[in-house]
Amino acid sequence: MKLYHMPGACSLADLIVLQWIGADHEPVRMSLESIKSPDYLAINAGGTVPLLAHGDLSLTENVAILGYLADLYPEGRLLGDGSPRARAEVMRWLGFLNSDVHKAFKPIFVPQRFLNDAAMAPILADNARGHVREYLARLDDQLDGRDWLTGERSIADPYLFVLSRWSAARKVDMQGLDNLARFVRMMDADAGVQAALRAESGMPQ
Numbered sequence: 001m002k003l004y005h006m007p008g009a010c011s012l013a014d015l016i017v018l019q020w021i022g023a024d025h026e027p028v029r030m031s032l033e034s035i036k037s038p039d040y041l042a043i044n045a046g047g048t049v050p051l052l053a054h055g056d057l058s059l060t061e062n063v064a065i066l067g068y069l070a071d072l073y074p075e076g077r078l079l080g081d082g083s084p085r086a087r088a089e090v091m092r093w094l095g096f097l098n099s100d101v102h103k104a105f106k107p108i109f110v111p112q113r114f115l116n117d118a119a120m121a122p123i124l125a126d127n128a129r130g131h132v133r134e135y136l137a138r139l140d141d142q143l144d145g146r147d148w149l150t151g152e153r154s155i156a157d158p159y160l161f162v163l164s165r166w167s168a169a170r171k172v173d174m175q176g177l178d179n180l181a182r183f184v185r186m187m188d189a190d191a192g193v194q195a196a197l198r199a200e201s202g203m204p205q
Contacts, residue, residue, distance in 0.1 A: 001025040004044070004051040006035065007200050010102065011050035012165075013158035014065050015199050019192035020153075021073035027199045063098050066155040067091075078155045086150070093142070093149045093156040101135045101163050104128055108170050129172045136167060136177055143179035147186060158196075161187045 003018060003025055005011035018025045034040060035047045043058050044051045052059045052068065059065050070078040080086025107114055107128035111121035139160060142149055149156045164184050167174055174180065187193050 002028050002053040004028045004030050004035075004040075004049050004053070005200060006030045006032075006049045009049050010062055010159070010162050012162050012196060012200055013062060013155075014050045014052065014069070015196035016158035016161070016193050017066055017069050017078065017155055019195045019199075020078065020158075021069060021076040023069065023073065029200075029202055062159065063094055066094065066159070070155050077152065080150065080152065080154065086152075089150045090154040090156055093154075094159060096135075097156060097159045097163060101132065101139075102159075104131045104135060105163075105166055105170070108132075129170070132167060132172045133174075136164075136172065136174065136180060140177040140180045143183055147183070157183075157187070158193075161193065 001018075001023060003011065003014055005015060005027055006029070015027060030040070030049055035044075035049060041047055043053070044060055046060060048060065050060070050062060050065055052065045054068075059068060067079070070076065074082070078090075080090050105128065108125045111124050112118070115121060115124060139149070148154060149160060161184065164174075164180060166172075
């Protein structure tokens with residue numbers, strides 16, 4: 001099993017889950033240049049990360065990869081207690097993180113996709129930070145009285161960790177989001193998270 005990833009990207013979520021489930025894997029560190037190389041585009045036409053290569057399967061899209069890993073290792077209980085309701089709850093929050101919160105960062109990361117006037121980029125980014133803050137407040141409410149988004153550790157939590165790191169790095173206002181701050185501290189102290197961060201940076205395990 002190989003996980004093609006890039007430092008600072010959402011692929012960190014997959015690296016964390018691979019650590020949590022104890023799956024034997026090889027992290028393959030990519031760059032902005034290498035993801036557009038002919039060799040990589042031959043296995044991932046989108047030229048993005050993450051990409052999970054497992055046997056004859058080349059799987060893209062974080063939601064698919066995270067769900068696949070959780071299904072491969074059901075003993076990890078990363079999709080709830082095995083009931084349809086618990087699985088749906090995990091997928092509900094994973095979908096929110098992927099479809100709403102992640103996308104809200106696009107105007108901050110790549111404002112040129114949305115504007116012809118570069119002078120407007122700071123205004124667009126500030127507006128986007130406000131939208132991200134609204135989403136984070138909803139997530140903070142969800143964490144009230146619980147350590148994990150759904151009450152039990154799941155594949156949604158590493159994604160939230162990634163987006164929280166992006167928020168801090170991109171100067172999103174996180175004042176008063178005490179439940180989210182507690183969650184980040186807990187994740188920072190997690191051995192699997194620390195191992196994933198080392199793998200992401202290329203440090204020896």
